[in-house]
Amino acid sequence: MEGVEVKEKDVCVKMLAAPINPSDLNRIEGVYPVRPPLPAVGGYEGVGEVLSVGSAVKHLSPGDWVIPSPPSSGMWQTYTVKEEGVWHKISKDSPVEYAATITVNPLTSLRMLQDFVTLNSGDCIVQNGATSIVGQCIIQLARLRGIHSINIIRDRAGSDEAKEMLKRLGADEVFTESQLEVKNIKDLLTNLPEPALGFNCVGGNSASLVLKFLRHGGTMVTYGGMSKKPITVSTSSFIFKDLSLRGFWLQKLMNPDKVNESRNMIDHLLCLAREGKLKYEMELVSFDDFQSALDKSLGKLGSQPKQVLKF
Amino acid sequence: MEGVEVKEKDVCVKMLAAPINPSDLNRIEGVYPVRPPLPAVGGYEGVGEVLSVGSAVKHLSPGDWVIPSPPSSGMWQTYTVKEEGVWHKISKDSPVEYAATITVNPLTSLRMLQDFVTLNSGDCIVQNGATSIVGQCIIQLARLRGIHSINIIRDRAGSDEAKEMLKRLGADEVFTESQLEVKNIKDLLTNLPEPALGFNCVGGNSASLVLKFLRHGGTMVTYGGMSKKPITVSTSSFIFKDLSLRGFWLQKLMNPDKVNESRNMIDHLLCLAREGKLKYEMELVSFDDFQSALDKSLGKLGSQPKQVLKF
Numbered sequence: 001m002e003g004v005e006v007k008e009k010d011v012c013v014k015m016l017a018a019p020i021n022p023s024d025l026n027r028i029e030g031v032y033p034v035r036p037p038l039p040a041v042g043g044y045e046g047v048g049e050v051l052s053v054g055s056a057v058k059h060l061s062p063g064d065w066v067i068p069s070p071p072s073s074g075m076w077q078t079y080t081v082k083e084e085g086v087w088h089k090i091s092k093d094s095p096v097e098y099a100a101t102i103t104v105n106p107l108t109s110l111r112m113l114q115d116f117v118t119l120n121s122g123d124c125i126v127q128n129g130a131t132s133i134v135g136q137c138i139i140q141l142a143r144l145r146g147i148h149s150i151n152i153i154r155d156r157a158g159s160d161e162a163k164e165m166l167k168r169l170g171a172d173e174v175f176t177e178s179q180l181e182v183k184n185i186k187d188l189l190t191n192l193p194e195p196a197l198g199f200n201c202v203g204g205n206s207a208s209l210v211l212k213f214l215r216h217g218g219t220m221v222t223y224g225g226m227s228k229k230p231i232t233v234s235t236s237s238f239i240f241k242d243l244s245l246r247g248f249w250l251q252k253l254m255n256p257d258k259v260n261e262s263r264n265m266i267d268h269l270l271c272l273a274r275e276g277k278l279k280y281e282m283e284l285v286s287f288d289d290f291q292s293a294l295d296k297s298l299g300k301l302g303s304q305p306k307q308v309l310k311f
Numbered sequence: 312m313e314g315v316e317v318k319e320k321d322v323c324v325k326m327l328a329a330p331i332n333p334s335d336l337n338r339i340e341g342v343y344p345v346r347p348p349l350p351a352v353g354g355y356e357g358v359g360e361v362l363s364v365g366s367a368v369k370h371l372s373p374g375d376w377v378i379p380s381p382p383s384s385g386m387w388q389t390y391t392v393k394e395e396g397v398w399h400k401i402s403k404d405s406p407v408e409y410a411a412t413i414t415v416n417p418l419t420s421l422r423m424l425q426d427f428v429t430l431n432s433g434d435c436i437v438q439n440g441a442t443s444i445v446g447q448c449i450i451q452l453a454r455l456r457g458i459h460s461i462n463i464i465r466d467r468a469g470s471d472e473a474k475e476m477l478k479r480l481g482a483d484e485v486f487t488e489s490q491l492e493v494k495n496i497k498d499l500l501t502n503l504p505e506p507a508l509g510f511n512c513v514g515g516n517s518a519s520l521v522l523k524f525l526r527h528g529g530t531m532v533t534y535g536g537m538s539k540k541p542i543t544v545s546t547s548s549f550i551f552k553d554l555s556l557r558g559f560w561l562q563k564l565m566n567p568d569k570v571n572e573s574r575n576m577i578d579h580l581l582c583l584a585r586e587g588k589l590k591y592e593m594e595l596v597s598f599d600d601f602q603s604a605l606d607k608s609l610g611k612l613g614s615q616p617k618q619v620l621k622f
Contacts, residue, residue: 231546235533239559252553
C-alpha cells in the first residue's frame with residue numbers, strides 16, 4: 001500500500017476473493033474494445049473487507065463487506081483503493097465465492113431475462129452454451145419465475161453428465177447440437193410453448209439453432225461468441241418470422257441510472273445464493289496458485305470450474 | 312360480373328389501374344408464406360371507381376375513387392366486389408398511377424422511417440437497393456423531414472446515371488458497393504452524422520455494408536433479400552456496437568388498429584404525389600399488353616420501370 005494515498009472520498013479495501021473471468025483474459029489480450037491505461041491491474045469483480053475510509057466517506061465503515069458495482073478494474077490485488085461510490089455494501093453472511101462472482105455472470109443472466117422481452121410464468125426461453133455459468137444461472141432464475149428453458153450444448157465427451165447436471169438445476173430440455181439436425185426442430189417441443197426469447201453466446205450453427213426454436217416475433221440476444229463464428233440469418237427470418245436480434249454487454253450498464261437498479265438485483269441474487277436457490281460450480285484457490293488457476297481458466301487443463309482467487 | 316352477387320355490405324368497383332409488384336409474382340410462384348385459396352386472381356393493390364353499392368353501405372357512393380387498404384388480393388380484374396371495410400376513399404385528383412401504387416411501396420418507406428427509430432431533422436439513414444421504388448421514396452420522404460440519406464447501389468452499367476437520378480431526388484451520398492471496399496467506411500462521411508437507422512433489401516455483402524455505416528446502438532431493418540443471400544453479422548456488432556436487427560413486412564399491418572393510421576399515411580403520401588414531392592418512374596400499360604408487362608416485371612427485358620396495368 002506504500003505510495004497510495006487514501007483521499008477523503010476513498011475507501012481502502014482488503015480483497016478477500018476475486019475470480020478469473022474470460023473477459024479478464026480478453027482485456028489482457030487486448031481484444032476488448034475498452035482498455036485501461038497501462039500499467040494496470042487485472043480483475044474486474046471481487047469481494048473485499050473495508051480496511052479504512054477517508055474523512056468524507058459516509059456510508060461505509062471498516063469491517064464492511066463490499067463489491068465494486070458496476071464492476072471495476074484492478075481487483076486482482078491484496079488491497080484496492082477506490083472512491084466510496086464504486087463500492088456496494090453486501091451482507092457479510094454471503095458465501096465469499098458467490099459474493100466475488102455475482103456482478104458479472106449472474107447479473108448478466110438476470111438482466112437478460114428482464115431487459116428485452118416481458119416474460120410470464122409458463123413462458124419459455126431457449127439458449128445455447130447452456131453449461132456456462134451465465135447459462136446455468138439463466139436456467140435457475142427462469143425456473144424460479146416459472147419460465148421453462150430449452151438448452152443447447154455441444155456434442156462432446158461428458159454431454160450426458162452435462163445434461164443431467166442442467167436438468168438438476170431445472171432445465172426442461174437439453175439437446176446437443178447434433179440432436180437438433182432434424183427437419184422440424186419444433187416437433188421436439190411436445191410440452192413446451194415456443195420460446196419468445198433466446199440467448200446466444202456461441203455463434204455459427206449454434207446461433208442458428210436458437211433462431212429456429214424462436215417463435216414468430218421472438219428476440220435473440222447475443223452476449224458471447226465462443227465459436228468465433230458469425231451469426232447468419234435468412235432474410236425471411238426477419239420479414240416473415242419477424243425476429244429481432246439484439247446484443248447484451250454488461251459494460252452498457254455503467255450509466256448511473258442503471259447502477260441502483262443493478263445493485264438491488266445483486267442483493268436479490270446474493271439472497272438466492274445464500275438460500276441455495278442459485279448455484280454454480282467454482283474452485284477457490286490461493287493467490288499463491290495463480291499460475292495454475294490461470295492455466296485452468298485458459299482452458300489448458302480441459303473443462304474446469306471457474307477459478308476464484310483467495311487473497 | 313355474372314355470378315357475383317353484391318351483398319348488402321359489398322361494394323362493386325370498376326378497376327382503373329393496378330401494378331405488377333414483385334410480391335405479386337412471389338405469391339404466384341408460391342414462395343410467399345401466405346397464400347390465397349385457389350383459384351385466385353392476382354394483384355394486391357390498385358385504384359378503382361365505385362360502380363354500385365349494397366343497401367347497407369354507408370360511406371361510399373358510385374363514382375368515388377377507392378383503393379384497398381390494407382392491400383387486398385384480386386386487383387387484376389376489370390370489376391372487383393369486396394365489403395365496404397376493405398376500401399379507402401381517396402381524392403379523385405390523385406394521379407391514377409400513384410393512386411394504384413401507393414399502398415405497398417411508398418407506405419413501406421414511410422412506415423419504416425417511422426416505426427423503428429425516432430429520427431429528427433439533421434439525422435441520417437443508410438440504405439442499400441436505393442434505386443428501388445421503396446428506396447427512392449425513402450430518399451424523398453427523409454429529405455422532406457430534413458433527414459440525410461446514404462445510399463448504396465450495385466456496380467453495373469448505368470450506375471453513374473443512377474447516382475445522378477438519386478441525387479436529384481435528394482440523396483446526400485450514393486456509393487456503389489465497390490466504392491465501399493475501403494478500410495474505414497466512415498471516413499467517407501465527411502459532412503454527415505453516423506446513421507442511426509439502416510434499411511436492407513439485398514442481403515449478403517450489401518447488408519454488411521449497411522451495418523458498417525450504422526452508428527453505435529443503430530438499427531438495421533430488413534425488408535427484402537434481392538441477392539438471395541443471408542445476412543451475416545459478427546458477434547461484436549451485437550455486443551460492443553449494440554446493433555439491433557429487425558424486419559419489416561407490410562402484411563403485419565393488417566391488424567385493425569393499424570388500418571386507420573395507415574390510411575392517414577396514404578392520404579399524406581397521395582398529397583405529396585399530387586404536389587410533385589414524391590416521384591417514381593412507372594409505365595402505364597393497357598391490360599391488353601399484360602404479357603409484355605409481365606415479361607418486363609420478371610426482368611426479362613433488363614431494368615424497366617414499374618408496370619401499371621390500365622383496365
